[in-house]
Amino acid sequence: MAKKMAIIATKGALDMAYPPLILASTAASLGWEVKVFFTFYGLQLLRKDLSDIAISPLANPAMPMPVPMPVMVSMLPGMEAMATSMMKSKIKKKGVASLEELRSACIETEVGFIACQMTVDLFEFSRDQFIDGIEYGGAATFLKFAGDTDVCLFI
Amino acid sequence: MAKKMAIIATKGALDMAYPPLILASTAASLGWEVKVFFTFYGLQLLRKDLSDIAISPLANPAMPMPVPMPVMVSMLPGMEAMATSMMKSKIKKKGVASLEELRSACIETEVGFIACQMTVDLFEFSRDQFIDGIEYGGAATFLKFAGDTDVCLFI
Amino acid sequence: MAKKMAIIATKGALDMAYPPLILASTAASLGWEVKVFFTFYGLQLLRKDLSDIAISPLANPAMPMPVPMPVMVSMLPGMEAMATSMMKSKIKKKGVASLEELRSACIETEVGFIACQMTVDLFEFSRDQFIDGIEYGGAATFLKFAGDTDVCLFI
Numbered sequence: 001m002a003k004k005m006a007i008i009a010t011k012g013a014l015d016m017a018y019p020p021l022i023l024a025s026t027a028a029s030l031g032w033e034v035k036v037f038f039t040f041y042g043l044q045l046l047r048k049d050l051s052d053i054a055i056s057p058l059a060n061p062a063m064p065m066p067v068p069m070p071v072m073v074s075m076l077p078g079m080e081a082m083a084t085s086m087m088k089s090k091i092k093k094k095g096v097a098s099l100e101e102l103r104s105a106c107i108e109t110e111v112g113f114i115a116c117q118m119t120v121d122l123f124e125f126s127r128d129q130f131i132d133g134i135e136y137g138g139a140a141t142f143l144k145f146a147g148d149t150d151v152c153l154f155i
Numbered sequence: 156m157a158k159k160m161a162i163i164a165t166k167g168a169l170d171m172a173y174p175p176l177i178l179a180s181t182a183a184s185l186g187w188e189v190k191v192f193f194t195f196y197g198l199q200l201l202r203k204d205l206s207d208i209a210i211s212p213l214a215n216p217a218m219p220m221p222v223p224m225p226v227m228v229s230m231l232p233g234m235e236a237m238a239t240s241m242m243k244s245k246i247k248k249k250g251v252a253s254l255e256e257l258r259s260a261c262i263e264t265e266v267g268f269i270a271c272q273m274t275v276d277l278f279e280f281s282r283d284q285f286i287d288g289i290e291y292g293g294a295a296t297f298l299k300f301a302g303d304t305d306v307c308l309f310i
Numbered sequence: 311m312a313k314k315m316a317i318i319a320t321k322g323a324l325d326m327a328y329p330p331l332i333l334a335s336t337a338a339s340l341g342w343e344v345k346v347f348f349t350f351y352g353l354q355l356l357r358k359d360l361s362d363i364a365i366s367p368l369a370n371p372a373m374p375m376p377v378p379m380p381v382m383v384s385m386l387p388g389m390e391a392m393a394t395s396m397m398k399s400k401i402k403k404k405g406v407a408s409l410e411e412l413r414s415a416c417i418e419t420e421v422g423f424i425a426c427q428m429t430v431d432l433f434e435f436s437r438d439q440f441i442d443g444i445e446y447g448g449a450a451t452f453l454k455f456a457g458d459t460d461v462c463l464f465i
Contacts, residue, residue: 003457008308010174012217015350019320019464026449032457040170041217054216061364061390062322062351080216094432122249139181147158147187147305150457153318153464154174154308163463165329167372195325196372209371235371277404294336302313302342302460309329309463 003032006146008154012044014055014087014099015063020155021045021102027151028109036106037142039116042155043123046115046130050099057083107133114142158187161301163309167199169210169242169254170218175310176200176257182306183264191261192297194271197310198278201270201285205254209239262288269297313342316456318464322354324365324397324409325373330465331355331412337461338419346416347452349426352465353433356425356440360409367393417443424452 005027009020020042024034038046044053057063057079091098097105106113113134120127120136127136146152160182164175175197179189193201199208212218212234246253252260261268268289275282275291282291301307315337319330330346338344348356354363367373367389401408407415416423423444430437430446437446456462 005453005457006306008174010171013215016320019318019350022449023453027453030450030453032453040174041215044217056216060323060351061366061394062354084216090432096428096432118251122245122251139177140185143160143178143182143185143187143306147160149306151316151453151459151462152306152308153462154310155464161461163329165326168370195329196370199372211371239371273406277400277406294332295340298315298333298337298340298342298461302315304461307461307463309465 003027003030003151004145004149005032005034006142006149006152007034007036008142008152009036009038009042009045010040011155012041012053014053014084016155017045017053017099018102020153021099021106023153023155024111025102025105025109028106028111032150034106034109035112035114035142035145037114037116037137037139039119043115043119043125043130045099045103046113046134048129048131050103053099054080054084055087056080103131158182158185158306159300159304160187160189161297161304161307162189162191163297163307164191164193164197164200165195166310167196167208169208169239171310172200172208172254173257175308176254176261178308179266180257180260180264183261183266187305189261189264190267190269190297190300192269192271192292192294194274198270198274198280198285200254200258201268201289203284203286205258208254209235210242211235212238258286313337313340313461314455314459315342315344316452316459316462317344317346318452318462319346319348319352319355320350321465322351322363324363324394326465327355327363327409328412330463331409331416333463334421335412335415335419338416338421342460344416344419345422345424345452345455347424347426347447347449349429353425353429353435353440355409355413356423356444358439358441360413363409364390364394365397366390413441 007020020036024036028034114137115134117136117138162175175191179191183189269292270289272291272293317330334344334346424447425444427446427448
């Protein structure tokens with residue numbers, strides 16, 4: 001019987017946007033049945049336009065930086081944009097797939113996408129902002145699927 | 156046989172305080188046996204008084220903001236309090252339960268709460284600060300429960 | 311049959327470096343088979359020299375501080391070093407094991423360490439920087455192990 005995986009995707013920054021999409025598309029390509037529940041900031045990953053997804057060099061002393069950077073510099077205007085642009089260019093140069101490509105790979109391999117209706121309401125997102133073909137649901141519905149999975153991750 | 160869920164709750168900010176309490180109370184209301192192990196900043200969720208639980212707009216470019224806000228502004232004095240107050244008022248306006256209400260729902264549905272003794276000692280918390288009816292234990296005890304669960308999440 | 315646990319370790323700051331190493335060494339000491347996949351900032355935990363692992367007081371309103379500290383102060387030069395040094399001295403004073411000790415305990419109890427080759431390339435780490443005796447692999451290989459575990463955590 002095929003393995004099953006459930007992922008709860010709660011983060012929306014450029015770095016932590018990768019793990020749910022990489023793990024979901026990889027598992028689906030192995031023939032697993034996969035569903036991802038997008039909640040809190042994770043909803044950002046369902047937006048049609050992913051170009052706003054950014055990364056912050058602040059409060060992450062573990063981020064490898066080309067030059068050591070004091071906190072005071074990290075918070076200067078433009079540093080978030082600069083870190084995002086540096087990370088994106090590194091991702092491209094290294095041949096790593098973009099978020100858009102990984103999301104498409106998930107859709108092609110029939111990963112199920114569910115948007116958390118409660119946080120859609122809380123953050124006042126409109127369904128127009130999201131890609132088509134997604135379900136809307138709550139924690140109870142998702143847990144029923146999660147309870148029968150082999151791997152369930154909170155990201 | 157009833158499903159089982161184990162949650163390791165390590166975060167104590169207003170946003171990431173919600174997922175363990177929502178998931179635990181939802182699963183318990185479905186008839187699951189649920190235990191939550193509070194460790195590191197997650198211990199904040201066991202304090203009698205939850206009014207200090209705050210949110211930071213810093214280093215979270217994925218947080219939906221009413222107006223785009225440069226990092227330099229996010230770190231001005233009072234912005235953490237302002238973001239916390241905005242989030243709390245949005246939660247209330249949208250009819251989402253408060254942390255206190257969710258915690259009570261967990262207790263009513265017999266979710267087991269365990270405080271990590273090692274981090275209680277490390278952060279010099281006193282048991283007086285915590286609500287009654289919780290257990291104190293270590294990772295080994297918790298893992299024995301977790302090893303027999305259907306869903307185990309690290310939040 | 312022995313229980314199995316898989317951990318995906320993605321964080322590299324001093325606080326969140328602890329959970330994968332504590333949980334892995336504890337489970338292994340209970341006789342579980344454990345593998346840890348280090349990816350993104352989690353790769354920092356495989357470096358020979360762990361002395362750079364730091365903690366940031368920024369954007370973490372849940373961190374218990376000896377005195378309340380406004381955000382403006384948290385980002386002054388030297389505050390990251392000060393928070394790191396305070397945390398390390400507290401860890402030592404309370405008799406909690408250091409990261410080096412926990413990592414050695416993992417190795418002694420035969421926890422399997424796998425470095426994510428994709429993020430090694432992305433962050434331009436060199437294998438020379440890492441400890442010996444680790445494997446290098448990708449998400450697909452790791453998921454095959456994870457699919458047969460009793461507990462699988464994303465940290």
